Amino acid sequence: MPVATQSFRVDDLLVQIYNSEAEMAQDVAKIAQQYLQQLLQQQDTVAVLLATGNSQLKFLDALIALGGIDWSRTTLFHLDEYLGITADHAASFRRYLRERVEQRVFPKEFYYIEGDTLEPIAECDRYTKLLQAQPIDLCCLGVGENGHLAFNDPAVANFQDPAKVKLVKLDKVNRLQQVNTGQFPNLEAVPQYAFTVTIPMICAAKKIICLAPDTRKAKIVKEILHGSITTNCPASILRKQPQATLCLDVNSANLLYSREQGIGNRE
Numbered sequence: 299m300p301v302a303t304q305s306f307r308v309d310d311l312l313v314q315i316y317n318s319e320a321e322m323a324q325d326v327a328k329i330a331q332q333y334l335q336q337l338l339q340q341q342d343t344v345a346v347l348l349a350t351g352n353s354q355l356k357f358l359d360a361l362i363a364l365g366g367i368d369w370s371r372t373t374l375f376h377l378d379e380y381l382g383i384t385a386d387h388a389a390s391f392r393r394y395l396r397e398r399v400e401q402r403v404f405p406k407e408f409y410y411i412e413g414d415t416l417e418p419i420a421e422c423d424r425y426t427k428l429l430q431a432q433p434i435d436l437c438c439l440g441v442g443e444n445g446h447l448a449f450n451d452p453a454v455a456n457f458q459d460p461a462k463v464k465l466v467k468l469d470k471v472n473r474l475q476q477v478n479t480g481q482f483p484n485l486e487a488v489p490q491y492a493f494t495v496t497i498p499m500i501c502a503a504k505k506i507i508c509l510a511p512d513t514r515k516a517k518i519v520k521e522i523l524h525g526s527i528t529t530n531c532p533a534s535i536l537r538k539q540p541q542a543t544l545c546l547d548v549n550s551a552n553l554l555y556s557r558e559q560g561i562g563n564r565e
């Protein structure tokens with residue numbers, strides 16, 4: 299069984315570095331599986347808030363392949379969705395999760411954000427009520443190249459946000475990331491607005507697992523761990539979450555301080 303090659307804390311945040319994304323996915327899937335199994339021995343159902351994106355693909359496959367989770371006792375949610383995108387659109391997060399998770403594990407419920415609603419404010423209220431109906435036991439996260447969590451880009455991230463779900467304008471770095479990772483053919487095709495679960499709602503989860511492999515995350519990973527805790531880099535808030543783990547591969551950890559110095563150290 300692969301395990302993290304390095305594990306250390308930066309402030310309250312646990313950071314784990316793996317030799318490869320595949321090893322990371324396997325190990326994190328095992329951690330999530332054991333955690334959910336343990337909870338299901340103590341409570342009837344568990345609530346999980348899922349991320350989408352490339353960083354989640356191997357992890358979700360590994361978690362489902364491991365088995366051993368009674369998915370019929372899980373209530374699933376997701377972090378974000380584009381405004382105006384139908385559930386069948388190729389870039390729809392609902393489609394991603396329906397095909398990669400729901401249709402493979404048949405959870406008790408999978409509550410989706412209806413991105414193509416004609417009443418976005420009512421949709422935020424509806425999803426807020428669903429999220430608040432029970433504590434979130436596990437929140438899976440990815441990180442944007444601009445440091446966003448879900449769709450909380452620097453310009454709209456609020457660490458004290460009173461909202462749980464909100465409609466936000468996406469920044470250009472974020473929208474370009476969606477083009478560069480193949481979600482949309484060009485910038486014009488990327489919606490300008492999206493629904494997102496807010497940062498306080500994410501941080502209220504009992505356990506947070508953030509996956510950020512790949513060289514294209516190296517710069518922002520350095521910023522998250524060695525920069526200030528600020529909404530300019532929304533994911534930096536994870537350093538105040540003792541229940542959070544940031545999982546990296548050697549590529550995304552590439553710009554951190556050297557192993558000899560101890561990656562967690564700033565000097």
Ligand SMILES: N[C@@H]1[C@@H](O)[C@H](O)[C@@H](COP(=O)(O)O)O[C@@H]1O
Pocket residue numbers: 349350351352353354377378439440441442447448449476479
């Ligand atoms: N809004 C989503 C996030 O929820 C996701 O976690 C992040 C990272 O994406 P990836 O996993 O492809 O790197 O950006 C996406 O666009």
